[in-house]
Structures are given as structure tokens and as C-alpha cells.
Amino acid sequence: MKIETIAIQAGRNPDRQIGAVMPPIHLSTTFIRGNEGEYVYSRTGNPNRDALEDCLTALEGGAGAIAFSSGMAAMASIFQALKQGDHVILPDDTYFGVRELVTTMLVDWGLTYSMVDMTDLNAVDQAVQNNTKLIWIETPSNPMLKITDVAAVAEIAHAAGALCAVDGTWATPLLQRCLDLGADLVAHSTTKYLGGHSDLLGGIVVAKEDNDFLERIRKVQHIGGAAPSGFDSWLLLRGIRTLPYRMRAHCHNALKIAQFLADHPQVHTVHYPGLESHPGHAVAQKQMSDFGGMMSIQVVGGSEKAARVAASTKIFAQATSLGGVESLIEHRAPVEDENTKTPWDLLRISVGLEHADDLIEDLAQALRS
Numbered sequence: 001m002k003i004e005t006i007a008i009q010a011g012r013n014p015d016r017q018i019g020a021v022m023p024p025i026h027l028s029t030t031f032i033r034g035n036e037g038e039y040v041y042s043r044t045g046n047p048n049r050d051a052l053e054d055c056l057t058a059l060e061g062g063a064g065a066i067a068f069s070s071g072m073a074a075m076a077s078i079f080q081a082l083k084q085g086d087h088v089i090l091p092d093d094t095y096f097g098v099r100e101l102v103t104t105m106l107v108d109w110g111l112t113y114s115m116v117d118m119t120d121l122n123a124v125d126q127a128v129q130n131n132t133k134l135i136w137i138e139t140p141s142n143p144m145l146k147i148t149d150v151a152a153v154a155e156i157a158h159a160a161g162a163l164c165a166v167d168g169t170w171a172t173p174l175l176q177r178c179l180d181l182g183a184d185l186v187a188h189s190t191t192k193y194l195g196g197h198s199d200l201l202g203g204i205v206v207a208k209e210d211n212d213f214l215e216r217i218r219k220v221q222h223i224g225g226a227a228p229s230g231f232d233s234w235l236l237l238r239g240i241r242t243l244p245y246r247m248r249a250h251c252h253n254a255l256k257i258a259q260f261l262a263d264h265p266q267v268h269t270v271h272y273p274g275l276e277s278h279p280g281h282a283v284a285q286k287q288m289s290d291f292g293g294m295m296s297i298q299v300v301g302g303s304e305k306a307a308r309v310a311a312s313t314k315i316f317a318q319a320t321s322l323g324g325v326e327s328l329i330e331h332r333a334p335v336e337d338e339n340t341k342t343p344w345d346l347l348r349i350s351v352g353l354e355h356a357d358d359l360i361e362d363l364a365q366a367l368r369s
């Protein structure tokens, strides 16, 4: 089945009693013993959450999915499933939440790590130790849009007897098939494109195999308890129904905007993997079916100019986050910690689904500010 069909059909369990085509929302926290679904308590299982997990398993072509109440809870579950003394390899520009989690929290529990430039496969290989249990990839990365070769890093991980997990939030299952490329696990912040409307927080882990490691992640959901509510699961599944068509329009708009900005005298660099000038373009072309709706630009005139541009847009809202139908712009470095490597003249742009001409006109007038 094609992904457009899966996105709409997977996780649909028609209600035979009432005949509702769209599923009801199950808000009940508890369930009468002996029910057909064997539901007991909503932290350990809820019909809306099950439908969501079924849909994401099918969308990624995996063997199982575990839903969480945020992207960070989902990603944390993978690290929580590791053991004391295990070693992980992270990209040096990984999402700051994942970096904070590993470098300031999990180190206290005996997890060890190395950070490398994942675009340098030799560096990844060199970082492997005999206790390396996980190599973490984020591609495209936030906010520099660095592209990591998933197949090549998965191979290094497997040769070391380690797992390979990908934060695939920016690409979505439509544009990048992480499990087919060789990864063992793919995680998404479903807050972003999967939800698609900036009105819910969520996260998901999808695994290629339903094995002991996935069982440990499931335990983090059941016992750790960062499970999404029935309402959030329902809302997320509703968003996923239109994911393939939304993503196409995000990509279409983003490429047009990237091309416009690449020629703009007030912009000295555009980080968008769809541009041939992007250092990761060839790898992106190999492993992605299109280049996504996210980009970063660096403006002429430094931090002050970047702040002015972000404050001057009329359609783009100046706000963090991404992946919604509405366009957002953010002067990124000031919101990150003091150790940030993000350039101060950088603006991160989440291209929404407004008309590309209007978005270009808005950026053009903001860049004149």
C-alpha cells in the first residue's frame, strides 16, 4: 500500500455499534474488567493511543511503535532503555534537549558519550568503543540542516554491535524511510509535522523489530508514565491523515523560498538541503524523497539585523517550534544556551502552507528593515 493510503487507513477501527466513521475519543482513565480490548488503565493502554501506534508502525514500515507525551519523552525513552556504563555516540549539533538530557542528566546515572560530526564517517568510526550501544543520528539537523548518511552510520553501528536510532522529526516518514535505510529505531517529535497544526505535544518511537529493547522502551511508557492522553492521540491521528499532502506543499514552498533567498543580497548563506550548493545535497538526494519545509538563513549585518528581520515579518510569526500549517521565523542563538554553536546571524524558518508568493513578499519586506 502507498503511504497516502496508509496515512488515512492505518489505525482505523470503525465503531460497529454506532457506525461512526471517525473514531470516538476515549477519555476514560479506567476500563471494566473483561473488555474485548483488555484495557485496564489509560497509562498502560488506551484505544486512541493504540490506533495511533498502529498507524505509525504502518507509516514507518516498522514492527512496533510506542507513543509518548512529547518528543523529548520519546527520545529519552531510548536512552532510558540503555544500561549503566553503556556508551552512546551523538552528533555534535544534536537537538539541545537531547544534548542536555545525555550530558547533564544521564551521565549521573552512568551513561557515557562521545559527540562527533556525523557528516564525517571516519570520526564516527573512531568514536566507537567496546561498550558503544547506540549511535544517535539527527538528519536533517536542527538548526544547521546538516545531513547524515543514515545507511553508512547504521552500518558502523551494526559492525560495533550497537543500535542506530534516528531523530527523523524534520524529515517525517514521508520524506525519509529511516528503518528501510538501516536504522533500528526512528523517533519523532510528533508535535511538529506529524501533528501539523501546532496544537499538541507528542512523541513516538518506531522500531524495526519487536524485541527486548522495544520491550524496555514500552516499559518506560507504562511505568515512567509519559503517555499521551486519549485526546492528544486522537488529535495527532487526525493530523497524520493529511501528512503526505501537507509535506508536499511544505517542500514546494520551501524550495521556492530557498531559491529566492539564495539570490538575495541581504542573505549570505541559505542552509537548505534542496539547494545544490548545500554540502549535504548529494546524501539528501540519495536518502530523502524531497527536502522538507525547514531552512536556516544567515543574514548580512549580524545578530542585530537578524533580530530586526524576525521582528519585521507580517505573515511569519516570530515563534519557536516548527512543522505547523503556519509559517514561523526565529532568531535562534538567543534562545539556546550560552554554549550554542548556532551563528548569531542565523534565522530558522519553518515554511508553512500559505501561498509561496505571499511568503516571499513578506521576507522581502522584512529583509529591507
Ligand SMILES: *Cc1c(COP(=O)(O)O)cnc(C)c1O
Binding pocket: 070, 071, 072, 073, 095, 097, 138, 142, 167, 169, 170, 189, 190, 191, 192, 201, 202, 203
Ligand atoms: C522539537 C524537537 C524535539 C523535541 O520534541 P518535543 O515534542 O518538543 O519534546 C526533538 N528533536 C527535534 C529535531 C525537534 O525539532
